Amino acid sequence: MTMQEQRSIHEGLEHPTGLGARPGAETAEMTYAEAIRDALRIAIEADPSVFLMGEDVGRYGGAFGVTGTLVDELGTDRIRDTTISELGIVGLGVGAAMTGMKPIVEIQFSDFTAQAMDQIANQAAKIHFMLGGEANVPLVIRAPGGSGTGAAAQHSQSLEAWFAHIPGLKVVMPASGDDAKGLLLAALDDPNPVMILEHKLLYKQTFEVRTGDVRTPIGKAAVRRTGGDLTIVATGVEVQRSLEAAELLAAQGIQATVVDPVTLTPLDSATILAEVVKTGRVLLVQEAVQTGGFMSEVSAIIAESEAFVHLRAPIRRLSGLDVPIPYAPQLEKAVVPQVDDIVVAATALVKEW
Amino acid sequence: MQIVTDRSAAIEALGTLWRIRRFEEAVEDLYGRGMMHGTMHLSIGQEAVPTGACMALRRDDYITSTHRGHGHCIAKGADLERMMAELLAKDTGYCRGRGGSMHIADAATNNLGANGIVAGGVPIAAGAGLSAQMRGTDQVAVCFHGDGAMGEGAWHEGVVLAAMWKLPVVFLCENNLYGMSMSSAKAFPLEQLSDRANGYGIPGVTVDGNDVQAVHDAVETAVARARAGEGPTFIVAETYRWRGHSKSDKNLYRTRDEIESWRESNDPIARFEKSVLEAGTLTEADIQTVRDEVRDDLRGAVQRAAAAPDATPEGLLDAVFAPTTGAAR
Numbered sequence A: 001m002t003m004q005e006q007r008s009i010h011e012g013l014e015h016p017t018g019l020g021a022r023p024g025a026e027t028a029e030m031t032y033a034e035a036i037r038d039a040l041r042i043a044i045e046a047d048p049s050v051f052l053m054g055e056d057v058g059r060y061g062g063a064f065g066v067t068g069t070l071v072d073e074l075g076t077d078r079i080r081d082t083t084i085s086e087l088g089i090v091g092l093g094v095g096a097a098m099t100g101m102k103p104i105v106e107i108q109f110s111d112f113t114a115q116a117m118d119q120i121a122n123q124a125a126k127i128h129f130m131l132g133g134e135a136n137v138p139l140v141i142r143a144p145g146g147s148g149t150g151a152a153a154q155h156s157q158s159l160e161a162w163f164a165h166i167p168g169l170k171v172v173m174p175a176s177g178d179d180a181k182g183l184l185l186a187a188l189d190d191p192n193p194v195m196i197l198e199h200k201l202l203y204k205q206t207f208e209v210r211t212g213d214v215r216t217p218i219g220k221a222a223v224r225r226t227g228g229d230l231t232i233v234a235t236g237v238e239v240q241r242s243l244e245a246a247e248l249l250a251a252q253g254i255q256a257t258v259v260d261p262v263t264l265t266p267l268d269s270a271t272i273l274a275e276v277v278k279t280g281r282v283l284l285v286q287e288a289v290q291t292g293g294f295m296s297e298v299s300a301i302i303a304e305s306e307a308f309v310h311l312r313a314p315i316r317r318l319s320g321l322d323v324p325i326p327y328a329p330q331l332e333k334a335v336v337p338q339v340d341d342i343v344v345a346a347t348a349l350v351k352e353w
Numbered sequence B: 001m002q003i004v005t006d007r008s009a010a011i012e013a014l015g016t017l018w019r020i021r022r023f024e025e026a027v028e029d030l031y032g033r034g035m036m037h038g039t040m041h042l043s044i045g046q047e048a049v050p051t052g053a054c055m056a057l058r059r060d061d062y063i064t065s066t067h068r069g070h071g072h073c074i075a076k077g078a079d080l081e082r083m084m085a086e087l088l089a090k091d092t093g094y095c096r097g098r099g100g101s102m103h104i105a106d107a108a109t110n111n112l113g114a115n116g117i118v119a120g121g122v123p124i125a126a127g128a129g130l131s132a133q134m135r136g137t138d139q140v141a142v143c144f145h146g147d148g149a150m151g152e153g154a155w156h157e158g159v160v161l162a163a164m165w166k167l168p169v170v171f172l173c174e175n176n177l178y179g180m181s182m183s184s185a186k187a188f189p190l191e192q193l194s195d196r197a198n199g200y201g202i203p204g205v206t207v208d209g210n211d212v213q214a215v216h217d218a219v220e221t222a223v224a225r226a227r228a229g230e231g232p233t234f235i236v237a238e239t240y241r242w243r244g245h246s247k248s249d250k251n252l253y254r255t256r257d258e259i260e261s262w263r264e265s266n267d268p269i270a271r272f273e274k275s276v277l278e279a280g281t282l283t284e285a286d287i288q289t290v291r292d293e294v295r296d297d298l299r300g301a302v303q304r305a306a307a308a309p310d311a312t313p314e315g316l317l318d319a320v321f322a323p324t325t326g327a328a329r
């Protein structure tokens, strides 16, 4: 794929097939960022306990333009600019959540959850359990992850495995505009802390999105496409790349199913296993580095299940290389799975087994 | 050191000021023409801070820098061609194209590196100070950071430890009035940001950050104190960022008038040129010579960097760990 084509995928106006709106409501075309903004507006207008805080979410409109001019509509009380204090942002969110508010906190890049990790891992995730159920932390944390913008090693990581490794925290990765909206609204219904890992390459893409107060269920995987030769399980931006790869594979006569777990914890293993059984071949695709990655967990779940006896081929993972994300565009592309890499891996899996 | 009244010091300072300005203008231009990737944070308008500060340092003193770090790097003595090559994603760049603008370090000048994490360099600078103290050298570490960094826990922890152990560190805040869109006056309800030093039991000083001599003098005093084993100082240099925070900034949080007034009446380079002319240290012709030399140097650096081979993915997997060489003891 040429650089030009690659760019058109990231910035193009077409929403990819398979990533449209879920059924059951009217829809409108909007970007992923606009879909999140729509959810913020709906939730904040409907519920006086909901508010957003984060760095540059007010007048600036958010580092990725998610809030836009929302502060003009909703005011500085509900769209709160903070100092550059990630631990404080999440920690204040925890305290407010324990005492009757429903905070949404934005961490400008998911890499900076590192600053906030005590409040995420030791506080938010454990409080309900540790305190014997006496307290809840209905906190929503939104943070963009992923590479592809030339922002280099400290602004490009895919850290979902860190969060999936913390009992008490729900982790979701919206791959479409519709899910970005629906998951945020569903997270606000949840009495537990929910980490929403958005993807920065998706913000400017246009999707078909349900209008109004809608939900994407947390804990339910989505089958984005079906085909009989292999099952691709992919997260985040790799869902879209897998769908594009599936089209190219179809042109070569290989039919792929693409499953998007949507929620990492609690994982909908049943849907994944059912789709694996149907094809007997599985390719697990993630942008994150391979070692200790979330797809290693999915692989283990498959290997430990009955689906294992239905496999005709070894389970195959296709992940980011075990390196920090480099700056140079040609290096940055080389270290995470691109559409071509998925095609090659899927073809090998089907041809060799 | 007298900079304004000393011919060679004045020429050195003016060269550094212009190298920073012209380097960043070139970056902006290359970026605008689509020849540069990623994002960039320009320090145009803030050049006097690194220029004055680094003239108070020895080559073996350490600095830590920030996302807005080109000026610090240049003032400490980095090679323009290798910097430009890095930004152009070349194999000859400081980080072989792996780090980019936010991650340039220069071992030759004891520049411990730019940092993509706000306040990430604060405890690191304190650690370099600890190392100097433990090794018994009289090196000092200067930690450049922004006003916004004062909101981070890392800032607090680095300063607390440096104060307790009287480490040879200078915490140098470039207060350019904003941390991205957050006004520093709003974020920190202090009369002066340097008042914060009181809470840590260390001296706090505010200087005009667009005055090379004033920055130099404050850092020189702090460095002398640090070398004498008396511990850290917190210096706040008041300055202003002319450009947006990064490429995505629409400047909605400040007025055009505000930007214009700083550009017109408080350009650190224009002020320095005026002061050396008034002092009779340099002539118009001397100044023009410095400008021309910088322009030629930079042009050459950009041309050579652009012609260098692109960075390649080969060897990336071997680049993650430093090679182990066996028993260390």
Ligand SMILES: Cc1ncc(C[n+]2csc(CCOP(=O)(O)OP(=O)(O)O)c2C)c(N)n1
Pocket (backbone or CB within 6 Å): A055, A084, A086, A108, A112, A115, B067, B068, B116, B117, B118, B145, B146, B147, B148, B149, B150, B176, B178, B179, B180, B241, B245
């Ligand atoms: C821990 C962390 N939080 C947020 C950011 C995003 N960010 C990068 S620079 C910046 C503003 C920093 O302000 P300041 O320290 O005043 O430096 P300036 O940009 O003004 O030079 C922000 C919010 C970051 N890089 N790291």
Ligand SMILES: [Mg+2]
Pocket (backbone or CB within 6 Å): B146, B147, B148, B174, B175, B176, B177, B178, B179, B180
């Ligand atoms: Mg600042």
